[in-house]
Structures are given as structure tokens and as C-alpha cells.
Amino acid sequence: xxxxxxxxxxxxxxxxxxxxxxxxxxxxxxxxxxxxxxxxxxxxxxxxxxxxxxxxxxxxxxxxxxxxxxxxxxxxxxxxxxxxxxxxxxxxxxxxxxxxxxxxxxxxxxxxxxxxxxxxxxxxxxxxxxxxxxxxxxxxxxxxxxxxxxxxxxxxxxxxxxxxxxxxxxxxxxxxxxxxxxxxxxxxxxxxxxxxxxxxxxxxxxxxxxxxxxxxxxxxxxxxxxxxxxxxxxxxxxxxxxxxxxxxxxxxxxxxxxxxxxxxxxxxxxxxxxxxxxxxxxxxxxxxxxxxxxxxxxxxxxxxxxxxxxxxxxxxxxxxxxxxxxxxxxxxxxxxxxxxxxxxxxxxxxxxxxxxxxxxxxxxxxxxxxxxxxxxxxxxxxxxx
Amino acid sequence: xxxxxxxxxxxxxxxxxxxxxxxxxxxxxxxxxxxxxxxxxxxxxxxxxxxxxxxxxxxxxxxxxxxxxxxxxxxxxxxxxxxxxxxxxxxxxxxxxxxxxxxxxxxxxxxxxxxxxxxxxxxxxxxxxxxxxxxxxxxxxxxxxxxxxxxxxxxxxxxxxxxxxxxxxxxxxxxxxxxxxxxxxxxxxxxxxxxxxxxxxxxxxxxxxxxxxxxxxxxxxxxxxxxxxxxxxxxxxxxxxxxxxxxxxxxxxxxxxxxxxxxxxxxxxxxxxxxxxxxxxxxxxxxxxxxxxxxxxxxxxxxxxxxxxxxxxxxxxxxxxxxxxxxxxxxxxxxxxxxxxxxxxxxxxxx
Numbered sequence: 066x067x068x069x070x071x072x073x074x075x076x077x078x079x080x081x082x083x084x085x086x087x088x089x090x091x092x093x094x095x096x097x098x099x100x101x102x103x104x105x106x107x108x109x110x111x112x113x114x115x116x117x118x119x120x121x122x123x124x125x126x127x128x129x130x131x132x133x134x135x136x137x138x139x140x141x142x143x144x145x146x147x148x149x150x151x152x153x154x155x156x157x158x159x160x161x162x163x164x165x166x167x168x169x170x171x172x173x174x175x176x177x178x179x180x181x182x183x184x185x186x187x188x189x190x191x192x193x194x195x196x197x198x199x200x201x202x203x204x205x206x207x208x209x210x211x212x213x214x215x216x217x218x219x220x221x222x223x224x225x226x227x228x229x230x231x232x233x234x235x236x237x238x239x240x241x242x243x244x245x246x247x248x249x250x251x252x253x254x255x256x257x258x259x260x261x262x263x264x265x266x267x268x269x270x271x272x273x274x275x276x277x278x279x280x281x282x283x284x285x286x287x288x289x290x291x292x293x294x295x296x297x298x299x300x301x302x303x304x305x306x307x308x309x310x311x312x313x314x315x316x317x318x319x320x321x322x323x324x325x326x327x328x329x330x331x332x333x334x335x336x337x338x339x340x341x342x343x344x345x346x347x348x349x350x351x352x353x354x355x356x357x358x359x360x361x362x363x364x365x366x367x368x369x370x371x372x373x374x375x376x377x378x379x380x381x382x383x384x385x386x387x388x389x390x391x392x393x394x395x396x397x398x399x400x401x402x403x404x405x406x407x408x409x410x411x412x413x414x415x416x417x418x419x420x421x422x423x424x425x426x427x428x429x430x431x432x433x434x435x436x437x438x439x440x441x442x443x444x445x446x447x448x449x450x
Numbered sequence: 451x452x453x454x455x456x457x458x459x460x461x462x463x464x465x466x467x468x469x470x471x472x473x474x475x476x477x478x479x480x481x482x483x484x485x486x487x488x489x490x491x492x493x494x495x496x497x498x499x500x501x502x503x504x505x506x507x508x509x510x511x512x513x514x515x516x517x518x519x520x521x522x523x524x525x526x527x528x529x530x531x532x533x534x535x536x537x538x539x540x541x542x543x544x545x546x547x548x549x550x551x552x553x554x555x556x557x558x559x560x561x562x563x564x565x566x567x568x569x570x571x572x573x574x575x576x577x578x579x580x581x582x583x584x585x586x587x588x589x590x591x592x593x594x595x596x597x598x599x600x601x602x603x604x605x606x607x608x609x610x611x612x613x614x615x616x617x618x619x620x621x622x623x624x625x626x627x628x629x630x631x632x633x634x635x636x637x638x639x640x641x642x643x644x645x646x647x648x649x650x651x652x653x654x655x656x657x658x659x660x661x662x663x664x665x666x667x668x669x670x671x672x673x674x675x676x677x678x679x680x681x682x683x684x685x686x687x688x689x690x691x692x693x694x695x696x697x698x699x700x701x702x703x704x705x706x707x708x709x710x711x712x713x714x715x716x717x718x719x720x721x722x723x724x725x726x727x728x729x730x731x732x733x734x735x736x737x738x739x740x741x742x743x744x745x746x747x748x749x750x751x752x753x754x755x756x757x758x759x760x761x762x763x764x765x766x767x768x769x770x771x772x773x774x775x776x777x778x779x780x781x782x783x784x785x786x787x788x789x790x791x792x793x794x795x796x797x798x799x800x801x
């Protein structure tokens with residue numbers, strides 16, 4: 066019943082520690098204008114705008130979409146603000162797509178951003194609430210035990226995470242928008258970087274970035290008329306589960322397994338490893354590449370690390386993962402999910418420049434958030450379903 | 451468009467201060483009551499969407515705990531907006547329109563008593579130019595009210611009449627926070643708290659939550675003799691800056707009402723969530739309401755104002771009037787942002 070919908074425009078800012086050259090409105094506007102230019106549209110062509118970002122305390126503005134509405138061209142239009150923890154960028158893309166898939170709008174703009182230099186993310190994530198368990202660990206401290214759990218279960222070699230980090234940082238060197246550009250990245254450099262949250266080393270973690278990403282999506286009727294390549298949305302899916310309860314498997318949450326199963330069913334995919342050409346996965350800490358290869362059913366349970374080890378996930382491997390450099394190389398948190406979705410769309414449109422996977426026709430975009438409990442994913446293709 | 455109706459609605463009492471319950475504990479009985487009212491179980495719900503604000507809770511990701519109230523196990527298809535639950539309902543309605551879901555559960559919640567809400571709301575303003583002045587929400591609304599008075603759009607007596615009307619209507623509500631028999635002259639004898647606003651011109655600050663189930667025709671006709679069909683659902687956002695929009699009208703409400711088809715026939719009941727009396731007047735005008743419409747039979751936002759749930763509750767209160775036959779056509783309104791920046795209009799019909 067859903068109307069076929071396509072990504073026709075993508076815009077991103079450069080990702081960096083501090084965008085001192087941009088206010089918040091100009092940051093989102095730059096990404097939006099680039100997406101409009103890519104889509105060969107003007108502001109007047111947009112029916113509705115969707116803004117996504119992670120917690121408001123990251124910038125210190127309550128519901129900043131109200132203030133930013135003008136900057137993203139939302140004046141006197143419908144505007145929605147999405148917030149689903151770290152997966153929010155992906156969810157923003159999914160909500161935007163649904164506005165067209167429902168037949169309500171013909172063309173929508175979505176923008177996701179974070180300007181983390183305005184505040185302090187670890188502070189914002191560590192506020193102690195009355196009567197609530199405070200981990201006071203930040204994200205790295207929260208996820209390190211889950212990585213340990215994965216290492217024990219899978220028997221993965223200790224250096225798997227290092228290999229992921231080297232690969233993603235090498236990919237980032239091909240992406241001028243990526244925040245971290247480490248020219249002399251090497252196995253030893255990552256291995257010798259300080260251990261932050263055992264087993265996660267400094268160079269196995271994501272940076273804290275400023276940046277924005279935007280996309281224009283439109284209906285089949287409009288997108289079919291275009292002469293350039295668009296990214297057809299074959300399937301979207303979301304799943305959530307509670308943070309903690311007795312017996313919850315936080316290492317391999319049921320929500321990710323349910324999400325991937327439902328996603329592939331919708332997209333008509335039975336063998337994702339073969340049928341997908343590449344994937345852009347939310348990997349804020351290196352070890353989450355093998356973990357989510359399994360969560361996304363691309364590798365068998367406890368065998369995801371083999372893909373990393375065998376080089377399958379490298380840019381020239383048989384299943385490239387995080388061609389853009391991934392979250393490990395750029396992490397404006399609220400935008401990070403949408404950047405993954407956008408990279409999947411760039412790949413199938415054949416406009417990923419130096420990090421293009423040759424002949425990519427079908428790609429997976431993935432985001433997760435909270436305590437490994439929110440998942441949003443999509444599959445895009447150069448061909449209609 | 452698929453036919454979608456409101457089939458279930460529950461809400462907690464609006465209280466100035468929930469002393470013994472956190473947000474999840476406020477939500478749990480609301481969700482349980484919704485299940486009892488509709489008989490809809492978790493496995494029949496295809497999509498869940500919620501609305502809340504981290505800044506009311508004073509912590510990041512405050513909405514995640516809401517999952518514990520709905521019981522997200524096995525994992526659910528779920529999303530969240532950092533907006534009033536009325537917009538969460540809109541997202542859920544879109545998901546039904548695209549065929550992703552047939553039954554959706556929506557909730558909104560807020561516990562503003564944990565902070566100083568008028569001051570917290572200053573954080574919604576431009577952080578570079580305005581917020582450093584800490585203009586509190588009541589003072590900002592008072593500036594708007596003064597503009598309208600000076601322009602002769604309404605009088606202080608007109609404003610007081612809205613407070614008398616809504617708090618009088620609220621006497622029949624078991625969830626309203628401020629209710630009773632007030633008089634216009636009595637209110638006008640009160641002192642200003644932010645000239646020209648008196649205490650009675652302001653909605654109370656309320657802790658609370660509400661929840662709703664919407665569904666396609668098969669389920670709706672099974673659950674309700676008179677489902678409240680959503681016949682128009684529109685929302686529009688204006689720029690925030692006060693100098694670039696008309697503060698003496700609600701242009702966004704006018705556009706949303708026009709697109710929703712509100713004025714095409716008589717409106718029996720209207721439920722409005724404007725938190726100040728002068729804003730009630732602006733919304734009534736934008737919707738084209740007159741004496742033929744029973745406005746705020748529940749008392750509206752002036753009688754109970756659970757921020758982030760109050761808009762969803764207006765839609766629920768309007769739906770109740772359709773279910774019980776007292777309205778064939780009802781309109782509900784939600785608002786967000788300073789001085790009615792963003793507005794949502796939902797048109798419900800019994801047929």
C-alpha cells in the first residue's frame with residue numbers, strides 16, 4: 066500500500082570538532098541547501114520538514130526545532146521533530162520517508178544535526194536522577210562490558226576491534242567530509258593508543274563532532290521523471306526494547322534480530338550477504354562491526370568477526386562496511402544515523418566519489434541507540450523494487 | 451486515505467505535583483486502563499509512538515523509561531517525537547496511512563513540577579540572542595497579550611470570560627486541576643502577575659499523562675458504536691522570531707484548519723489547548739468558532755495542562771464527545787512553542 070519513495074537529494078556539512086564558522090541555524094541550513102541543490106529543488110518545492118537530533122541538552126536548547134524551523138525552510142509548513150536516542154538519525158529518515166510513502170506529501174526535506182561543541186555530551190548523558198541507577202560511565206563505559214560479553218561468546222581474536230578501527234579510518238581518508246583524517250593510521254597506532262574502557266582503546270572509539278546531514282525524498286511520480294540516479298527505498302524498519310530487565314540479552318538484543326528479519330522480509334531479501342552490495346552500519350566502538358554483522362543476519366551468530374578478519378568488510382572486500390569511515394570517523398550524534406542512511410543512498414546512486422563501491426546497486430543503512438535497544442534500518446537500491 | 455478512528459483514550463488526573471510517582475508510574479495505570487477500555491493487547495498494536503520533553507525531566511533520553519510502561523517485550527515498532535503527544539498521534543496516523551500499521555498506541559507525558567517551567571521554557575528561545583535574557587514563558591505571553599489589547603482585538607474582560615467558561619466547564623471533569631464557579635468581575639479584581647496577565651489567564655502547571663489507540667475501520671467498528679473518525683489532520687509551524695510573524699492572529703492554525711476542512715460545516719465541540727486566555731481567543735478566531743460550538747467542555751488547557759500530553763488529551767476529549775453522541779463534528783487543537791508558534795488541528799466526525 067505504501068507509495069514508492071526515493072532519495073533524490075543529499076547534503077552534508079564537513080564533520081569536525083568545532084564548527085566555529087557556523088551557528089546552529091547555519092549548520093542545518095548548509096546541509097539543507099546542499100540537499101536541495103543535489104535534488105535541483107528550491108525551498109518552495111518542499112511540502113514538509115522533519116528535524117532529528119539526539120538529546121536537547123547536547124546544545125542546551127529545549128526543542129530546538131522550533132527555533133531552527135525557519136533555517137530549514139519550515140516556515141508555514143508541517144514540521145516534526147524526531148528523537149529516538151542514538152538511532153534518531155535513522156528514525157528521522159524513516160519518518161520523512163513515511164510522509165511520502167503515505168501519499169500525504171510529494172516531497173519532503175529531513176535534516177539531522179548535532180553541534181556537540183555547544184555543550185558537553187558526557188555531562189548531558191551522565192545526569193544523576195533521583196531513584197534511578199546512575200552508571201556515570203558515559204557511552205564507552207556502558208558498552209565496554211557488552212563488547213567483553215561478545216568476545217567471550219564468540220572467541221573472537223583480541224585484535225578484531227583494532228582491525229575494524231584501522232579499516233574505518235583508512236576509509237575516512239577517502240572521504241573529505243569525515244572528521245578524523247589520520248594519514249598515518251596503522252595497526253600499531255591503534256593497538257598502542259590508550260585503553261579507555263577495557264577492551265575499547267582510544268582509537269577504537271568515535272569522536273565528538275559538529276555536523277548536519279540532510280536528504281530530500283520524493284514520490285515515485287516525481288522521482289521517475291529524473292534523469293539522474295535516485296535511491297529507491299525498498300524497506301524501512303524500527304524496533305525498540307526496554308533498557309533492562311532480567312534475562313535481557315544486551316550483547317545480541319532481540320530487537321536487532323527482529324528488526325533485520327522484518328526488514329529483509331519487506332525487501333524480499335533472503336541472503337543479505339549476497340544480495341546486498343554494501344552496508345553503512347552504526348559502529349561507535351570498533352567491536353560493534355562484527356556484533357551488528359550478526360545482528361543484521363549478514364554473518365552467523367558468533368562469526369561476524371570472521372568477516373572483519375578475512376577483509377570482507379574492507380572497501381575492496383566482498384561486503385564493504387562503513388565506506389564513509391563510519392561513526393568511528395565522524396559522530397555528530399543526532400545526525401550519525403541519517404549519515405549512515407545517506408551513505409547507503411550515495412552508494413546506490415553512484416555518487417560516493419573515492420569511497421564508491423563499484424557497481425553498488427543495493428545497500429543497507431543502519432542506526433542503533435540507547436542501551437543497544439533502539440534500531441532503525443533501511444534498504445535502498447538503484448532499481449525500483 | 452484510509453479511514454482511521456480514535457477508539458480508546460485515557461488520562462491521569464492533572465495534578466500540580468505528583469509527589470509519589472515518577473513518569474513511568476504515572477503512565478502505567480493510564481496504559482493499563484487503556485487496555486482495559488479497548489481490550490487491545492500489545493500483540494494487536496502495530497506501532498507505538500510517544501511525545502515528551504527531556505528538559506521537563508531534566509535528563510537526556512527521559513522518554514526511554516516510557517518503554518517500561520507500555521511493556522516493549524517482545525520488541526515493538528516504536529518511535530518518539532520531542533513534541534506534544536498530539537504530534538506523536540500524527541506520526542502514528544501517517545504510519546497507518548502508509549499501510550505500515552492498522553492499530554497504533556500513542557502516549558504523551560510530562561512531569562513539569564520537577565523544575566521551574568516558565569523559566570525552563572526560556573530555553574526554547576534563540577540561545578544566542580534571547581535566551582540569555584531569561585524571558586520566562588508567562589512574560590513572553592504577556593507581551594503578546596498586550597499587543598492584542600492595544601490593537602483592540604480583545605479586552606481583558608474577554609480574556610477573563612474564557613477563564614470563567616473553561617473552569618466552570620471543568621466542574622464536570624474528574625481529571626481537571628482548576629475548576630469552579632468564578633466570575634469575570636472577580637477575576638478582573640485580581641492583581642496582575644505579568645501585566646496584562648492575571649493568574650486566571652494562565653493555564654496551571656500540571657503533571658500528567660494520556661494515551662490513545664487509533665485504528666482502521668475493522669477494529670474501530672468492532673470497538674466503538676460511534677468511532678471518532680479522523681477526517682482532517684494538519685499541523686503547521688511558523689518561524690519563532692516574534693518580529694517576523696503576526697502575534698495578533700494564529701496564521702498557522704488558520705492554514706491547518708483550512709487544509710483540514712474545519713470550516714466546511716458546523717462544529718459541535720472544540721477542545722483547545724492554548725495555555726493563556728488571550729491565546730484561546732486567537733485560536734477560536736483562527737478556527738472560525740462562534741456560539742454554535744461548545745468550546746472546551748472538558749475545561750481545556752486552562753483547567754489542566756499536563757505539558758506534552760495536553761494536546762493529545764484535547765483530541766481524546768473531543769473523541770469522547772463523538773463516542774457519546776453529543777457531537778457529530780468535533781475539532782481538537784494542540785500548540786507548541788512560544789506565542790502559539792506551532793499548531794495542530796484534528797477534525798473528528800461520528801459518521
